[in-house]
Amino acid sequence: MNQPLLMIAAGGTGGHMFPAQALAETMLAKGWRVKLSTDARGARYTGGFPHTTEIEQISSATFARGGLAAKALVPFRIAGGVITAAFKMMRDKPDVVVGFGGYPTIPAMAAATLLRKPRMIHEQNGILGRVNKLFAPRVDAVACGTWPTDLAEGIEGVHVGNPVRGAVLERAGAGYIQPGDYPMELLVIGGSQGARILSDVVPPAIAALPMAMLQNIRVSHQARGEDEDRVRSFYAENGINADVQPFFQDVPRRMSEAQLVISRSGASSVADISVIGRPSILVPFAAATGDHQTANARGLVEAGGAILIPENMLTPEALTAQIETVLGTPDAALMMSRAALNAGKPDATEALVHMVETLAQHSHPNKGARA
Numbered sequence: 497m498n499q500p501l502l503m504i505a506a507g508g509t510g511g512h513m514f515p516a517q518a519l520a521e522t523m524l525a526k527g528w529r530v531k532l533s534t535d536a537r538g539a540r541y542t543g544g545f546p547h548t549t550e551i552e553q554i555s556s557a558t559f560a561r562g563g564l565a566a567k568a569l570v571p572f573r574i575a576g577g578v579i580t581a582a583f584k585m586m587r588d589k590p591d592v593v594v595g596f597g598g599y600p601t602i603p604a605m606a607a608a609t610l611l612r613k614p615r616m617i618h619e620q621n622g623i624l625g626r627v628n629k630l631f632a633p634r635v636d637a638v639a640c641g642t643w644p645t646d647l648a649e650g651i652e653g654v655h656v657g658n659p660v661r662g663a664v665l666e667r668a669g670a671g672y673i674q675p676g677d678y679p680m681e682l683l684v685i686g687g688s689q690g691a692r693i694l695s696d697v698v699p700p701a702i703a704a705l706p707m708a709m710l711q712n713i714r715v716s717h718q719a720r721g722e723d724e725d726r727v728r729s730f731y732a733e734n735g736i737n738a739d740v741q742p743f744f745q746d747v748p749r750r751m752s753e754a755q756l757v758i759s760r761s762g763a764s765s766v767a768d769i770s771v772i773g774r775p776s777i778l779v780p781f782a783a784a785t786g787d788h789q790t791a792n793a794r795g796l797v798e799a800g801g802a803i804l805i806p807e808n809m810l811t812p813e814a815l816t817a818q819i820e821t822v823l824g825t826p827d828a829a830l831m832m833s834r835a836a837l838n839a840g841k842p843d844a845t846e847a848l849v850h851m852v853e854t855l856a857q858h859s860h861p862n863k864g865a866r867a
Contacts, residue, residue, distance in 0.1 A: 507601055511621075515596060602627060702819065
């Protein structure tokens with residue numbers, strides 16, 4: 497029997513690509529072929545995908561970038577991408593198409609709609625992104641990573657959680673070492689957008705900690721390339737042991753070893769923090785569409801696993817106080833780690849896989865379960 501084919505469409509940020517990667521890993525292990533449809537920007541995030549994933553770069557565009565000339569070309573670039581995707585699907589017919597959001601998913605999802613392929617979307621955030629909002633009424637199923645998700649009337653969502661990569665699952669529920677008078681790890685991650693304010697505020701906040709606490713701290717700080725040198729210099733000038741890089745390939749390891757995580761509340765970051773189970777200070781990205789990062793953080797905060805600081809209230813003084821509160825009260829930090837773990841959904845990938853297989857089976861009722 498021919499291998500069933502899953503087409504994954506995902507956009508150009510880690511928030512879209514990491515859950516897509518998790519689904520690809522599992523479907524390949526179950527005997528499916530997997531294709532990833534993205535654009536050149538999204539292709540930069542494909543390094544962690546299994547090598548057997550077939551990568552297709554298809555042109556797409558957004559009105560959110562570029563000048564007037566670039567915006568004028570957007571409809572033509574998208575139309576060209578849709579035509580290309582449709583011809584590819586007619587030659588190599590996917591059994592199911594799953595979109596994870598982001599404008600690079602438009603060609604594949606539009607082609608799947610035109611060709612009436614079985615299709616679904618996964619929304620990572622508590623509020624539908626622009627592209628997923630466009631396709632939500634036009635797909636067979638809507639999987640939700642954050643619950644509740646704000647959906648239009650008449651659209652039903654299934655809460656599956658946000659799939660995490662295999663490297664995160666390997667660290668799921670890793671034992672937590674309470675803060676104390678010994679070496680402690682702080683992990684600072686800002687995501688691909690809005691990381692600058694963390695580079696501005698976090699280093700001076702850490703430097704203001706009591707010396708008895710500061711001398712035990714090692715910092716892993718993910719800073720954008722343009723901020724990397726100044727952040728590294730600040731830590732060095734203040735005698736703080738810090739590893740500053742634009743991107744950590746081993747975030748799951750660093751997170752599992754951390755006593756505290758300071759992070760934006762992108763959906764993937766929140767999922768990783770809760771599956772591994774670590775206390776966190778979350779700073780939602782104020783410019784996120786519909787303030788969805790605040791919605792993402794809500795469940796973890798209400799569970800007692802995280803402290804939320806709105807961006808407009810993020811000052812070095814405020815952050816210093818919260819860091820000191822967590823690291824200075826070991827029992828409370830341990831309770832936060834357990835609360836975060838209880839809020840996690842490590843079975844999110846399996847739930848999403850079940851939806852994919854069910855959709856494929858309903859679309860091919862005479863073939864049974866093909867995987």
